[in-house]
Amino acid sequence: MLPIVAQPYQDICNAFRWDIPEHYNIGVDVCDKWALREPGRLALIHVGADGASRNYSFGEIKESSDRLANLLLSAGATIGERIGILLPQAPETAMAHVAAYKIGAIAIPLFALFGAEALEYRLHNSGARVVVTNAAGAAKLAGIRDRLPALKTVFTIDGAFDGTVDLHQALKHASSDLTPVRTKADDPAVIIYTSGTTGQPKGALHAHRVLPGHLPGVEMSHNLFPLEGDRIWTPADWAWIGGLLDVLLPAWHHGVAVVAHRFEKFTGEAAFQLLQDHGVRNTFLPPTALKMMRTVADPEKRWRYQLRSVASGGESLGVELLDWGRKTFGLTINEFYGQTECNMTVSSCAAVMDCKPGAIGRAAPGHTLAIVDADGQVLPPGSDGNIAVQRPDPVMFLQYWNNPQATQDKFVSDWLLTGDTGCMDEDGYIRFVGRDDDVITSAGYRIGPGEIEDNILQHAAVKMVAVIGSPDPQRTEIVVAVIVLNDGITGDDKLKREIQEHVKVKLAAHEYPREIFFVDELPMTTTGKVIRRELRARVGDWRKLGDAA
Numbered sequence: 001m002l003p004i005v006a007q008p009y010q011d012i013c014n015a016f017r018w019d020i021p022e023h024y025n026i027g028v029d030v031c032d033k034w035a036l037r038e039p040g041r042l043a044l045i046h047v048g049a050d051g052a053s054r055n056y057s058f059g060e061i062k063e064s065s066d067r068l069a070n071l072l073l074s075a076g077a078t079i080g081e082r083i084g085i086l087l088p089q090a091p092e093t094a095m096a097h098v099a100a101y102k103i104g105a106i107a108i109p110l111f112a113l114f115g116a117e118a119l120e121y122r123l124h125n126s127g128a129r130v131v132v133t134n135a136a137g138a139a140k141l142a143g144i145r146d147r148l149p150a151l152k153t154v155f156t157i158d159g160a161f162d163g164t165v166d167l168h169q170a171l172k173h174a175s176s177d178l179t180p181v182r183t184k185a186d187d188p189a190v191i192i193y194t195s196g197t198t199g200q201p202k203g204a205l206h207a208h209r210v211l212p213g214h215l216p217g218v219e220m221s222h223n224l225f226p227l228e229g230d231r232i233w234t235p236a237d238w239a240w241i242g243g244l245l246d247v248l249l250p251a252w253h254h255g256v257a258v259v260a261h262r263f264e265k266f267t268g269e270a271a272f273q274l275l276q277d278h279g280v281r282n283t284f285l286p287p288t289a290l291k292m293m294r295t296v297a298d299p300e301k302r303w304r305y306q307l308r309s310v311a312s313g314g315e316s317l318g319v320e321l322l323d324w325g326r327k328t329f330g331l332t333i334n335e336f337y338g339q340t341e342c343n344m345t346v347s348s349c350a351a352v353m354d355c356k357p358g359a360i361g362r363a364a365p366g367h368t369l370a371i372v373d374a375d376g377q378v379l380p381p382g383s384d385g386n387i388a389v390q391r392p393d394p395v396m397f398l399q400y401w402n403n404p405q406a407t408q409d410k411f412v413s414d415w416l417l418t419g420d421t422g423c424m425d426e427d428g429y430i431r432f433v434g435r436d437d438d439v440i441t442s443a444g445y446r447i448g449p450g451e452i453e454d455n456i457l458q459h460a461a462v463k464m465v466a467v468i469g470s471p472d473p474q475r476t477e478i479v480v481a482v483i484v485l486n487d488g489i490t491g492d493d494k495l496k497r498e499i500q501e502h503v504k505v506k507l508a509a510h511e512y513p514r515e516i517f518f519v520d521e522l523p524m525t526t527t528g529k530v531i532r533r534e535l536r537a538r539v540g541d542w543r544k545l546g547d548a549a
Contacts, residue, residue: 001254002219002365004227009353009362016216016365020394024185026208027065027101030252032180035062043252045231045278046091047261053278056091058255061098064091066178067171068132069099074174075153077130079104079181082191084123084131084151086110086141088262089238092157092167094248096132097190097238101208104181107190108203111239112137117455117506120144121200122193123151126401130155138164185209185394191401192241194340200451203401204341211249213395217344217364218250221311221336222282223351226254230308233259233274234284235266236444241340242313247284256282268293275305282309286444287317290333291474294324305329311336311347314444314476316432319357335360337432340446341397342389342416345369346430359429360422367393371424376412384433387422388415438532440469441476445510449532455507456481459499461489466522466530467513470539481513482535484521491518517542 002012034041039059047053077083083100085107087093100107108126110119112134119140123131127150131141138161141154145163153165160166183189189210191203219225222232232251236243251258259278263270271293275283285293290312293299307329313336317325325333332350337360346369348361363369368390370378379385389396391414399407410416421433440447449467456465464484469477481499485491496516503512517539523531 002216002224004224006224006351009349012352013363013365018212018366018394020185020209020212022184023182024208024212025101025180025183026189026211026249027098028180029211030249031058031061031065031098032102034058034252034255038255041255042257044091044094045257045259047259047274047278049262049264058252061091061095063176064171065095065098065102066176067174068095068167069103069178070174070176071155071167071170072099072105072130073103075130077103077105080106080188081130082106082108082126082128084108084110084126084128084133085239086112086114086119086131086133086137087157088112089243089260090157090262091260092132093238094258094260097244097249101183101189102178102180104183104187106188106205109190109192109239109244111237111508113508113510114140115504115506115508116140116144118451118508120147121451122203123148125200126191126203129153132157132167134158135161183208185212186398188398190244192244192340194446194448200454201448202403202406204397205399205401206397209394210245210397211253213366213393214245214250214344215253216366217336217338217347217395218246220347220349220352220361220364221284221313221334221344222309223331223334223349225282225309226251226256227308230281231257231259231279232282232284233261233278233280235263235271235289236284236286240445241338241343242284242286242444246311246313246336246344266292268296268299272296272299272303272305275307276303280305281307282311283307284311284313287312287314287321288443288475290317290321290325293328294321300328300330307331309334313337313360314441316358316360322355322357336364337361337387337430338395339418339420341410342393342395342418344395345389345393356429359425359431361430362428363430367395369424369430370415371422371430372412372415372417374412376415381424381426384421384423386415387418387420387430387432388412389418390414391416438468440467440479442469442472442478443475443510447479447511451507452479452481452503452511452513455503456483456499456513458506459502461485461495462499463487464522466532466535468532468535468539470515470536478514479511480515480517480539482517482519482522485518491516515539515543
């Protein structure tokens with residue numbers, strides 16, 4: 001844990017030492033530790049769709065997660081088995097994670113808005129034995145379950161459905177007597193699927209040590225978190241590493257209460273209202289959320305909120321948004337950087353260092369970063385190159401699930417290559433330049449074109465397709481599909497809508513192409529690879545021709 005009294009950045013780094021024991025279990029750390037010390041301590045404030053809230057103590061979380069752990073064990077989910085958690089922010093989501101960790105199983109967070117095809121790939125690839133979900137998730141699973149031979153049990157949190165078990169009814173009869181597995185810090189704990197540029201998503205397998213590995217970056221980004229009275233919230237879904245390991249689990253490690261709420265539709269007004277109503281002091285707001293909140297007139301006059309820290313990550317915020325943050329929140333927004341495989345390794349911290357607009361911060365204590373060339377050679381200050389993290393590092397993933405080649409390709413010597421290009425100055429501030437790959441950043445989500453391309457190619461009218469990102473003032477980027485149709489088929493608005501709906505239903509609503517262009521051919525290299533940069537350069541011309549959906 002970093003000091004809670006501000007000190008110069010370099011002094012904090014010099015004094016920092018990792019303290020990760022040989023045996024460590026996330027579930028015991030974030031739940032049982034507090035339940036045994038202070039069972040009545042506030043853990044979660046769940047705000048329902050109707051605005052009503054219910055508080056949960058660490059003692060309640062422990063009892064419920066112990067009962068759920070025994071249910072998982074009875075379903076055959078023993079050490080190393082994979083457990084899908086297909087839920088939005090909800091008490092059961094957190095309980096399922098804690099339960100999975102305590103029995104030594106591997107949790108697989110799944111985005112509630114994923115379509116059937118996206119779920120099928122992840123559940124089949126991971127070999128998940130159990131899924132905890134709700135009615136909406138169960139309906140999606142019903143159509144693919146016969147293609148998931150490893151999936152034996154589906155628990156639903158809102159009643160029983162055909163082929164599912166009513167979770168809350170089962171919990172009433174389950175034992176609350178549980179002895180957690182004594183896992184090692186290096187034992188597997190969670191698989192988070194990350195988007196890539198080609199092919200299907202890759203499952204980043206993390207060990208239990210991933211949580212303590214996150215702590216320095218989390219503490220920096222929230223101005224030396226926690227202080228007395230802190231309470232945290234994020235609109236980022238807990239299915240993503242930003243919601244799960246940047247907010248929920250680090251907060252519970254520190255015994256800090258988390259506000260949970262699933263917006264049916266996120267708006268700036270609703271966000272300010274939630275900050276006020278639930279006494280939020282710390283928040284992680286992705287850049288898109290900040291941009292939407294910025295459209296609200298005079299929020300500091302309309303709501304009474306008292307934030308101590310605002311963290312944001314995913315892109316450089318720039319002077320204008322930082323100035324708006326100072327006016328609106330009365331503080332400097334701290335920027336941080338990371339990726340699913342190696343997260344929260346860079347952060348700014350207004351409490352201990354100057355803010356440099358355009359920079360995403362400096363290496364968080366305990367992490368060693370550099371700008372390297374393709375051979376892993378460290379480049380001098382001011383040079384553009386690969387943003388890289390040195391191994392070993394506790395926040396670094398173990399491997400890609402069942403994908404040793406991709407794991408090997410992620411490293412050059414002892415450097416993990418993030419796939420992002422950056423520049424480091426003489427003071428260690430890192431400026432994000434761009435991505436080496438073609439991952440699309442849209443509304444806070446990292447979206448790989450490969451999965452979308454595979455989906456669109458299933459449409460009978462499509463011969464070839466390339467998916468790219470195009471700059472957008474609100475979402476950072478939007479998904480754009482460039483399509484070559486089969487002979488004899490003419491592209492029109494109806495076909496565009498049909499393809500968009502196909503992606504929405506099969507994959508996810510946030511992944512559908514907001515623009516579609518039909519072309520005669522795709523630009524290719526001599527080895528048959530699509531030249532995406534050329535497509536990105538052509539988008540403006542196509543728009544002028546009025547060919548957008």
